[in-house]
Each structure stands twice: as C-alpha cells, then as structure tokens.
Amino acid sequence: xxxxxxxxxxxxxxxxxxxxxxxxxxxxxxxxxxxxxxxxxxxxxxxxxxxxxxxxxxxxxxxxxxxxxxxxxxxxxxxxxxxxxxxxxxxxxxxxxxxxxxxxxxxxxxxxxxxxxxxxxxxxxxxxxxxxxxxxxxxxxxxxxxxxxxxxxxxxxxxxxxxxxxxxxxxxxxxxxxxxxxxxxxxxxxxxxxxxxxxxxxxxxxxxxxxxxxxxxxxxxxxxxxxxxxxxxxxxxxxxxxxxxxxxxxxxxxxxxxxxxxxxxxxxxxxxxxxxxxxxxxxxxxxxxxxxxxxxxxxxxxxxxxxxxxxxxxxxxxxxxxxxxxxxxxxxxxxxxxxxxxxxxxxxxxxxxxxxxxxxxxxxxxxxxxxxxxxxxxxxxxxxxxxxxxxxxxxxxxxxxxxxxxxxxxxxxxxxxxxxxxxxxxxxxxxxxxxxxxxxxxxxxxxxxxxxxxxxxxxxxxxxxxxxxxxxxxxxxxxxxxxxxxxxxxxxxxxxxxxxxxxxxxxxxxxxxxxxxxxxxxxxxxxxxxxxxxxxxxxxxxxxxxxxxxxxxxxxxxxxxxxxxxxxxxxxxxxxxxxxxxxxxxxxxxxxxxxxxxxxxxxxxxxxxxxxxxxxxxxxxxxxxxxxxxxxxxxxxxxxxxxxxxxxxxxxxxxxxxxxxxxxxxxxxxxxxxxxxxxxxxxxxxxxxxxxxxxxxxxxxxxxxxxxxxxxxxxxxxxxxxxxxxxxxxxxxxxxxxxxxxxxxxxxxxxxxxxxxxxxxxxxxxxxxxxxxxxxxxxxxxxxxxxxxxxxxxxxxxxxxxxxxxxxxxxxxxxxxxxxxxxxxxxxxxxxxxxxxxxxxxxxxxxxxxxxxxxxxxxxxxxxxxxxxxxxxxxxxxxxxxxxxxxxxxxx
Numbered sequence: 009x010x011x012x013x014x015x016x017x018x019x020x021x022x023x024x025x026x027x028x029x030x031x032x033x034x035x036x037x038x039x040x041x042x043x044x045x046x047x048x049x050x051x052x053x054x055x056x057x058x059x060x061x062x063x064x065x066x067x068x069x070x071x072x073x074x075x076x077x078x079x080x081x082x083x084x085x086x087x088x089x090x091x092x093x094x095x096x097x098x099x100x101x102x103x104x105x106x107x108x109x110x111x112x113x114x115x116x117x118x119x120x121x122x123x124x125x126x127x128x129x130x131x132x133x134x135x136x137x138x139x140x141x142x143x144x145x146x147x148x149x150x151x152x153x154x155x156x157x158x159x160x161x162x163x164x165x166x167x168x169x170x171x172x173x174x175x176x177x178x179x180x181x182x183x184x185x186x187x188x189x190x191x192x193x194x195x196x197x198x199x200x201x202x203x204x205x206x207x208x209x210x211x212x213x214x215x216x217x218x219x220x221x222x223x224x225x226x227x228x229x230x231x232x233x234x235x236x237x238x239x240x241x242x243x244x245x246x247x248x249x250x251x252x253x254x255x256x257x258x259x260x261x262x263x264x265x266x267x268x269x270x271x272x273x274x275x276x277x278x279x280x281x282x283x284x285x286x287x288x289x290x291x292x293x294x295x296x297x298x299x300x301x302x303x304x305x306x307x308x309x310x311x312x313x314x315x316x317x318x319x320x321x322x323x324x325x326x327x328x329x330x331x332x333x334x335x336x337x338x339x340x341x342x343x344x345x346x347x348x349x350x351x352x353x354x355x356x357x358x359x360x361x362x363x364x365x366x367x368x369x370x371x372x373x374x375x376x377x378x379x380x381x382x383x384x385x386x387x388x389x390x391x392x393x394x395x396x397x398x399x400x401x402x403x404x405x406x407x408x409x410x411x412x413x414x415x416x417x418x419x420x421x422x423x424x425x426x427x428x429x430x431x432x433x434x435x436x437x438x439x440x441x442x443x444x445x446x447x448x449x450x451x452x453x454x455x456x457x458x459x460x461x462x463x464x465x466x467x468x469x470x471x472x473x474x475x476x477x478x479x480x481x482x483x484x485x486x487x488x489x490x491x492x493x494x495x496x497x498x499x500x501x502x503x504x505x506x507x508x509x510x511x512x513x514x515x516x517x518x519x520x521x522x523x524x525x526x527x528x529x530x531x532x533x534x535x536x537x538x539x540x541x542x543x544x545x546x547x548x549x550x551x552x553x554x555x556x557x558x559x560x561x562x563x564x565x566x567x568x569x570x571x572x573x574x575x576x577x578x579x580x581x582x583x584x585x586x587x588x589x590x591x592x593x594x595x596x597x598x599x600x601x602x603x604x605x606x607x608x609x610x611x612x613x614x615x616x617x618x619x620x621x622x623x624x625x626x627x628x629x630x631x632x633x634x635x636x637x638x639x640x641x642x643x644x645x646x647x648x649x650x651x652x653x654x655x656x657x658x659x660x661x662x663x664x665x666x667x668x669x670x671x672x673x674x675x676x677x678x679x680x681x682x683x684x685x686x687x688x689x690x691x692x693x694x695x696x697x698x699x700x701x702x703x704x705x706x707x708x709x710x711x712x713x714x715x716x717x718x719x720x721x722x723x724x725x726x727x728x729x730x731x732x733x734x735x736x737x738x739x740x741x742x743x744x745x746x747x748x749x750x751x752x753x754x755x756x757x758x759x760x761x762x763x764x765x766x767x768x769x770x771x772x773x774x775x776x777x778x779x780x781x782x783x784x785x786x787x788x789x790x791x792x793x794x795x796x797x798x799x800x801x802x803x804x805x806x807x808x809x810x811x812x813x814x815x816x817x818x819x820x821x822x823x824x825x826x827x828x829x830x831x832x833x834x835x836x837x838x839x840x841x842x843x844x845x846x847x848x849x850x851x852x853x854x855x856x857x858x859x860x861x862x863x864x865x866x867x868x869x870x871x872x873x874x875x876x877x878x879x880x881x882x883x884x885x886x887x888x889x890x891x892x893x894x895x896x897x898x899x900x
Contacts, residue, residue, distance in 0.1 A: 054806040069627045070155040088139035095747040095769035104888030113773030114166035115793035118647045122170040126385035129452035131362040134650035143229035143279040145211035148174040155641035155684040158564040158581030165647045176223025177285045183216030188897040196889025197236035199514035202308035203272030207233035225283040235273040239886035253328040262333040265315035273307030291375040298367035309356040320348030335412035351407045353400040353427045355526040360393035377464035385456040394447040401436040413882040427523045428510035430502035440490040447488040447541035454481040468569035477560040487550040492536035548594035549657040560585040580626040588618045591673035593657025615656045615673040641684035649675040653735040666719045666730025679707040694753035706740035745773035763807025771798045795820040809848040833874040833883045841867040863893040
C-alpha cells in the first residue's frame with residue numbers, strides 16, 4: 009500500500025501543477041503553444057501515451073486505446089498486462105501471467121475479443137480468449153470499446169477488445185527491421201525442482217514498402233520461460249455435524265482436507281505474423297493478414313494431498329473461527345482406514361498445446377461519396393491437453409496430520425510419516441480424471457464474411473452506412489480419461505531407478521513435509537502400462553459439438569455537425585442478429601434396478617435452438633470547448649452463452665432420488681440495456697483528465713442452478729422426482745460504476761525533470777447481481793470477477809533515449825471459482841509492482857538505434873490468496889516469484 013500512497017500523492021501534486029500551469033498559459037496565443045509543441049520530438053513510451061490519447065479523443069464512442077510507437081514495442085511482455093493498465097480493466101494471474109481480462113467488473117464471458125476487427129476462435133471450452141496466445145511483440149496496439157456502435161461486431165456487454173497488427177503503409181516511409189532479444193530469470197524457479205529459472209524472449213520483424221503503394225510486414229516471436237509456482241490449499245468446508253471444539257455449539261464446519269504443491273516446467277510460445285497492404289489507386293485499398301501462434305505448457309507438480317477430514321477420524325487440538333475449523337490434528341479411527349483421512353504423496357504431469365491460425369482479406373473501395381468494404385476471415389485452433397496424477401499411499405502404517413491456517417501467510421502443515429521414504433509410501437494408483445481436467449481434445453473453427461456500404465450525405469448526418477455479416481462456427485470437445493489401481497496387498501517399495509532426489513519445499517514454504525520425487529512416465533509405464541486416455545462410457549456426456557451460425561444486419565447514421573448549438577459527432581443505428589445453434593452430445597443414464605443390478609444406457613442427443621436480437625444504440629460526442637468534450641451513449645447489447653454451457657449432454661444417476669448433471673442447449677444470451685457518459689478534458693497534447701460513468705441493466709445472468717427433473721421409476725409406478733444441476737438464465741440486475749483517468753507529462757518542470765510524467769486511473773464498480781455458492785454453505789455472493797475498487801498507476805521518465813517506468817496495479821477482493829475446489833472463493837486484494845529501465849543510443853553514435861532494457865515484474869512477489877467468505881478462512885496461498893528480463897534491441 010505504500011506504493012499506492014506514493015502514486016496517489018504524485019497524481020494529486022501533478023494535477024495541481026498542471027491546473028496551475030494551464031491557468032498561467034490561458035493568455036498565451038494558441039499559435040505560440042502549438043509552435044512550441046511542434047519543436048519537441050517525442051518518442052518511446054511518452055509517444056505511445058500521446059497517440060493513445062489522440063485516438064481516444066477522436067473516437068466515435070466511449071473507448072480506451074493501447075498504442076505502440078512501433079511493432080514489438082508494447083510496454084509489457086504480456087498483452088493482457090498492458091491492457092490491465094487501462095481504466096476499468098483487470099487481469100487474472102495464471103502461473104504469474106495475465107491470461108484473461110475483465111472489463112468494468114464483468115468477467116471474460118461478457119468480453120468479446122477481435123483480431124483486426126474479426127471475431128476469433130478460442131481453445132478454451134467456453135468462448136474466452138487466453139491473451140498469451142497473442143505475442144505482444146507482434147501486435148501494434150488495441151482498441152477497447154466500452155459503448156457499442158451498430159456496425160460493430162456484436163457479442164460483448166462488458167466491452168470489446170480489438171487487437172491490431174501493423175498496416176505496412178500506415179507508418180513512416182521506409183523500411184524497418186526490428187530485433188529484440190531478452191534473457192529472463194524467474195526467482196521462484198530456484199525453489200522448484202522441475203523448473204529452469206532461465207529463459208528467453210526473442211522477436212524479429214520487418215515492415216517495409218516494396219513500392220509507394222505496396223507494403224509488407226513479417227515477424228516472428230518466440231518465448232521460453234519458467235513455470236514456477238508454490239502453493240497451499242485448504243479444501244472446501246462442509247458440515248461435520250459435530251461439536252469439534254467443545255464449545256457446546258454443534259455443526260462445526262471442517263475443511264475436506266489440505267495440500268501443498270510445487271509446480272515447475274516450461275512455458276513456450278512461438279508466433280508468426282504476415283501482412284500485406286496494397287493501394288493500387290486512390291480509391292482502392294486491399295489488406296491481407298495472417299497470424300500463427302503456438303503455445304505449450306509442460307509442467308510437473310509434486311507435493312502431498314490430505315483428504316477425508318469430515319468423518320471416520322479421531323481429532324484433537326481443534327481451533328475454530330466462528331464455527332469454522334482453522335486448525336486440527338487428525339488420525340484415522342482404528343479399524344476405519346478405508347473410510348477416514350487419506351494421506352497421499354502426489355507426482356503430477358500437466359501439458360497442453362494450442363495452435364491458432366487466423367487470417368483475413370479486406371478490400372475497400374471509396375469514390376464519389378461511396379465507400380464499400382468487404383471482409384472475409386477464417387480462424388481455427390486445436391488443443392491437446394492432459395492432466396495425470398500418480399499417487400502414493402502409506403503401507404502398513406497410519407499417519408497423523410496437523411494443519412493450522414492463517415490469513416496472509418503459509419499455513420502450518422505436518423504429517424507424522426515420512427513421505428520421502430519409498431518403503432513406506434508406495435505407488436497406489438494413477439489417474440487422468442475428468443475432475444482434474446482429463447485429457448480433452450478441443451477444435452474450434454470460424455468463418456466470417458462482412459459487407460459494408462457507406463454513403464456520404466452532408467449536413468448533420470455526415471453519412472449513412474448499412475451492412476451485413478455472416479458467421480459459421482463449429483466447436484468440438486472430446487473428453488478422455490484413464491485410470492490404474494494397485495491392490496493394497498500388491499503394493500511394493502518404489503524402485504530406486506524410478507526416483508529422483510526427494511523434493512523439499514523451500515523459501516516461505518520451508519518446513520512443509522517433503523515428498524518422493526518420482527520419474528512419472530517411467531513409473532506409469534512400469535506399473536500400469538502405456539499412457540493412452542480414451543473416451544469412456546461416462547466421458548460421452550462431457551464430449552460435445554456445438555455448431556453456431558449468425559446472420560446480422562445493421563443501419564447506422566454517422567453524425568458530424570451542430571446540435572443544440574454545440575459541435576457534435578457520433579452515430580445512431582440498429583443492429584439485428586439471428587443466432588442458430590445445434591448442440592450434439594450424449595445422454596447417460598445409470599440406474600439401480602429393484603434387484604440391485606445397475607443398468608447403463610447412452611443415447612445420442614442433438615438439440616437445435618435459435619433466437620433474434622434487435623440492438624439499437626446511439627453515441628453522441630459534444631465538443632463543449634476546444635479542450636472539453638462530453639460523450640453520451642445508450643445501447644442494448646448481448647453476449648452469447650459460453651459454448652461449453654450449451655453442451656446438450658448430461659448424466660442421470662438414479663440410486664434412489666435421481667441426480668442429474670449437464671449443460672443447457674436452450675440458453676439464451678446475456679442481454680443488457682446500457683447507459684454511458686464520459687466527460688473528457690484534454691488540456692495539452694500529453695495530458696487529460698477524464699471521468700466516465702456507466703450503468704448496465706442485465707435482463708438475465710447465466711448461473712449454475714439446481715432445477716427439478718423427473719425420470720421413470722425402475723420399479724414401476726409414478727415417476728421419480730430429482731434434481732438437475734445445469735447452467736440456466738438466472739435473474740439479472742444492474743452493474744454500475746465510474747472511472748477516472750489522469751494523464752500528464754511534466755513539461756512544466758525544468759530540464760531534465762521535464763521528462764517525468766504520470767499515468768493513473770481508478771475505477772469503482774457495484775452490482776446487485778448475486779450467484780448461489782455451489783453447496784449453498786455461504787449463500788449468495790457478489791458477481792464473480794467484480795472488484796469494487798481498482799487502481800492503476802505508472803510514474804515514468806522519457807527523454808533523450810532514456811526511459812524508466814514503475815507501475816502499480818491494485819484490485820480489491822473479488823469472487824472467483826478455481827478448478828481445485830467446487831466452492832466459490834474470494835480472492836484477497838492484491839497489488840503488483842513492475843519496473844522497467846531502457847536506454848536507446850542516439851543515431852549520432854556508432855551504435856545508434858541499439859536499445860538496452862531491464863524489466864522486473866511482480867517485484868514484491870505478491871501472493872495470490874483466496875478465502876472462504878471470511879478473510880480468516882484461507883483457501884489458496886500461492887507465490888509466483890519475481891521475474892526479471894534483460895535485453896537488447898535494435899532497429900535498422
């Protein structure tokens with residue numbers, strides 16, 4: 009929080025100085041001010057901020073802009089982390105990297121991502137984009153649209169992100185070759201057995217003009233960096249139906265267990281870009297672009313996992329917090345070894361490989377007041393993923409465990425038996441389980457075509473535009489699993505040939521029990537045979553294909569004139585979209601018959617659905633003065649349901665009262681009516697203060713919910729009534745908030761201090777939308793992903809080739825759902841500090857154009873911590889470590 013205070017103080021002081029300086033300059037002729045500005049050549053980070061401000065100011069809607077002065081020069085190594093510097097935008101931290109974003113408190117399901125204006129596929133089961141798929145070194149910037157227009161691709165309520173690659177003819181005249189080489193070091197990797205702390209990021213790109221009207225761009229980016237994280241987890245709480253702490257109050261809640269894991273491996277990415285821009289005449293322009301990206305994670309995870317706390321154990325030393333156990337000593341009740349606490353050593357492998365191909369062709373004709381634009385796009389992706397766990401259990405001994413959790417630090421965890429002893433802890437089983445991710449194969453393919461026609465009119469209505477868009481998308485998800493088990497009596501000591509040196513936790517986690525480090529693939533082959541996951545009978549309900557076609561049309565008036573005595577620009581129109589889906593999967597029925605036998609039946613299902621949405625909108629931008637403008641917007645928007653939620657497959661398990669689990673192919677989209685307002689003061693070329701407010705009224709919000717189901721009674725008689733847990737269109741509500749941006753270059757200071765500047769923003773978001781927690785233990789919770797308070801700040805210096813930046817990102821607590829628990833958790837507030845220094849040698853030197861860079865991310869090693877409603881009920885506590893980069897770059 010000290011960094012927060014420094015940034016706030018800097019922002020307030022600089023705002024005061026800028027207002028004072030602006031007041032002193034009011035009497036100066038505008039021509040003199042413009043001339044002085046024209047004499048200053050601005051480059052680097054300050055130039056990128058200036059260009060972003062210009063594009064924000066000139067936009068026809070409420071928007072934010074991420075700009076780069078050149079290809080390969082975005083400020084962060086991750087595009088998600090660069091986007092998270094902008095007002096109202098936050099990112100998660102997966103393995104320490106930003107991979108997905110939320111906008112205005114709304115999660116990735118309500119965010120739509122485009123590449124060069126085209127919707128793109130995703131290797132996630134939903135529609136969500138992992139931004140690590142897009143190398144920052146090959147992107148030229150991004151637009152974040154917060155209020156829509158009619159011509160804009162539909163599918164976003166939170167906001168739309170349009171990632172942009174370079175257009176070769178849009179830059180300065182000439183050819184440019186840019187090379188960047190960076191070595192990386194992750195300090196957490198020094199503490200993890202399977203991680204190499206050293207890595208690299210390398211990129212090379214060429215942008216040039218072959219002729220005056222033909223330009224090309226080509227680029228490559230590669231990265232290898234360590235995956236290195238260490239974490240503890242306290243598993244979900246459940247009712248013990250007992251007075252564990254002896255205070256006379258029964259029904260104390262106890263966690264299901266706990267674990268500690270260290271994950272190490274490789275994060276590898278390769279990407280390629282190609283673009284051609286051709287302007288054969290003043291009336292015709294043709295653009296073609298192509299992006300390829302390969303992302304792979306190959307990880308090994310080692311540690312221990314303790315489960316089965318609630319029942320069948322002898323427990324003592326109980327510590328509670330308002331009826332929730334935060335510390336306890338546990339051993340299995342004698343003779344109950346198969347039912348109570350289970351203590352395992354775990355050695356696990358996880359990998360996934362994503363390959364993305366995305367490209368398009370765009371042609372534009374403009375003459376005699378007419379503009380016709382045609383665009384065709386294609387993208388496809390393939391993912392191969394697998395999670396495997398190899399587990400050891402004690403042989404001939406019963407362990408005792410103890411844990412004690414605390415807010416804000418590593419919990420205490422003890423196990424009485426030595427997990428590193430291969431004679432005691434023996435290989436028991438291996439799994440590639442669905443609840444750990446399994447081994448799915450994902451394919452996603454999208455074809456799109458767009459035609460736009462615009463006619464100039466003159467007057468207040470500058471032009472009218474009409475257009476149509478068609479998309480054809482198909483996504484399939486094939487689940488695969490595999491299991492192997494050794495009878496307890498047949499378990500043998502682990503051969504030395506299958507063992508590495510034991511793994512012991514280090515750093516902040518030092519003192520937690522160590523574990524045998526097993527050569528996993530060799531051990532599985534020796535004890536269980538080949539690793540070959542397949543689609544089992546039950547996996548059929550989790551395997552699906554969703555085909556989706558959309559037909560859209562729009563009409564839009566573009567405004568540029570005077571209204572109510574004020575200059576005004578903007579647009580007004582309506583967009584209509586028809587969506588058709590076909591979801592195909594399998595229904596699984598497992599039923600216990602009256603004689604005790606169990607029948608299993610699989611039936612293919614294919615369910616169509618369709619819906620139509622009309623989306624009117626208006627955006628008006630009033631220029632109150634030369635420096636002050638007011639934006640107003642009203643719109644209706646939709647965001648389609650996640651594709652995995654549309655899965656038609658489900659399973660019905662009838663052992664008494666039926667229980668069913670599955671998807672919902674009849675889901676309607678998220679729908680919302682929206683209001684936007686933004687007051688923006690641009691008081692010099694590098695400076696602005698903007699205040700934006702928004703209100704979104706969602707008709708519905710998709711949530712998992714229990715609904716009734718009836719199935720035939722296997723014994724005859726009336727149908728049986730049961731429960732069906734599936735996603736449904738639940739109640740909506742409002743999401744509202746405001747954002748404040750302050751940007752200022754300290755040009756009023758004497759040289760060399762005039763190179764300093766600040767970029768800061770704050771956002772507040774509130775909502776009355778609530779979601780039921782899975783087992784309803786803590787009732788309704790706030791909208792997942794919504795942080796009420798978010799702050800970003802950058803203090804920078806940019807002058808004479810030297811640049812320095814210190815950035816701070818802070819977000820308030822928010823609800824989230826993690827894959828290692830079926831409970832909704834809260835993520836604790838977190839603040840991340842990043843730092844960067846660079847120097848570019850001037851052209852007057854023999855090594856002109858050479859740039860040296862040093863960058864440090866997560867400098868303070870901020871933990872990722874979750875909790876169960878109450879801050880003292882810790883869930884996960886994870887450290888990613890700091891990451892350092894040193895590099896060189898040059899431009900020819």
